[in-house]
Amino acid sequence: MKKEFYRRNLPHWQPDNAVLFVTARLHGSLPKEIVLSLKEERELYQKHLEEQGLSDEELKKTLRQSRDLYFGKFDDLLDNNKTGPHWLKDNNVAQIWVDALKYFDNERYKVICSTVMSNHVHFIFYQLKQSIRKVTHSLKSYSGNEANKVLGREGRFWQEESFDRVIRNREDLGEKINYVLNNPVKIGIAPHWSEYKYNYIHPDFGKYVK
Numbered sequence: 001m002k003k004e005f006y007r008r009n010l011p012h013w014q015p016d017n018a019v020l021f022v023t024a025r026l027h028g029s030l031p032k033e034i035v036l037s038l039k040e041e042r043e044l045y046q047k048h049l050e051e052q053g054l055s056d057e058e059l060k061k062t063l064r065q066s067r068d069l070y071f072g073k074f075d076d077l078l079d080n081n082k083t084g085p086h087w088l089k090d091n092n093v094a095q096i097w098v099d100a101l102k103y104f105d106n107e108r109y110k111v112i113c114s115t116v117m118s119n120h121v122h123f124i125f126y127q128l129k130q131s132i133r134k135v136t137h138s139l140k141s142y143s144g145n146e147a148n149k150v151l152g153r154e155g156r157f158w159q160e161e162s163f164d165r166v167i168r169n170r171e172d173l174g175e176k177i178n179y180v181l182n183n184p185v186k187i188g189i190a191p192h193w194s195e196y197k198y199n200y201i202h203p204d205f206g207k208y209v210k
Contacts, residue, residue, distance in 0.1 A: 014132050019112070019167040021176045022132070023075065024140060025120035027156035029084045030077055038077075042070040064168075071163060078120050079187045086118035087157070093147045094198055097121055100143040108135060112173075112205050113180050116198035117187075122180040124167070136162050174208040177201065181209060 014020075049062050088094050094116045101123060105111045108130060114123035128135055144157030167173050181193040181201060190196035193209070201209060 014128075015166060017127065019124065019126040019173060020128070020132060021122070021124050021165050021167055021180075022136065023071075023120055023122050023163040024136065025078060025159045025162075026085045026087060027159045029119040029159065030081060031084075034077060035074075038070065038074060042066065067165065071165075074163065075120075075183075079117070079183070081119065084119060087147060087151060088116055088121070089118045090150065092150050096146045096150065097143045098198060098200075100139050100146075104138075111200070111202065113177050113199075113201040115180050115183050115196070115200070117183060122183060124173075124176055124180060132164055136164075170208075173205075174210075177205060177208045178210050 045066055046063060049059065049066065052059075054062065088097065097116055098114075101111060101114060109125045109128045112124040112126065114121065140158040140162075147157050148154060167176055181196075181199050184190040184196040184199065185193055190199075193199055
């Protein structure tokens with residue numbers, strides 16, 4: 001069984017019992033033209049792949065690789081962007097997100113790991129009791145409102161859409177856990193994943209960390 005919901009009139013699938021890797025970024029954290037250019041690049045490459053006469057299995061594999069490549073470029077842009085908001089650098093704001101994610105842990109979902117960067121967050125969770133759209137909307141709505149109070153501002157805090165993908169297997173899970181926890185190491189704000197204040201890994205999944 002799969003649950004279907006719609007995001008901006010496009011079908012999006014959430015398999016039952018899926019493990020999901022999610023990235024949410026601050027509103028305005030990347031210029032629109034850069035995001036659109038990157039999406040266009042991905043769509044053109046995907047169309048190219050679909051025209052190559054690959055088998056269904058080969059096409060699925062290459063499309064997954066294409067999505068990973070696209071996400072890698074997207075995340076690198078976030079990590080290295082010096083403009084746009086970096087509100088999550090504020091410890092009070094970062095803690096609001098951490099507390100929001102933890103609040104419904106083991107009730108609406110189960111969190112495997114998470115991290116907080118200056119302009120985006122990564123987390124992996126599973127056993128969602130609602131659609132991912134409802135869960136992320138609730139998280140972003142509450143944390144965004146509370147963060148705006150701390151910052152003394154009004155307006156959108158989070159970008160409306162999040163990047164999410166289903167984790168396929170244990171190998172994929174291990175790769176994504178290490179990706180999340182090592183993001184602060186990659187950009188040089190922590191010498192080791194375990195020394196970063198806003199890294200979290202559930203003890204049951206510690207065996208996956210390299």
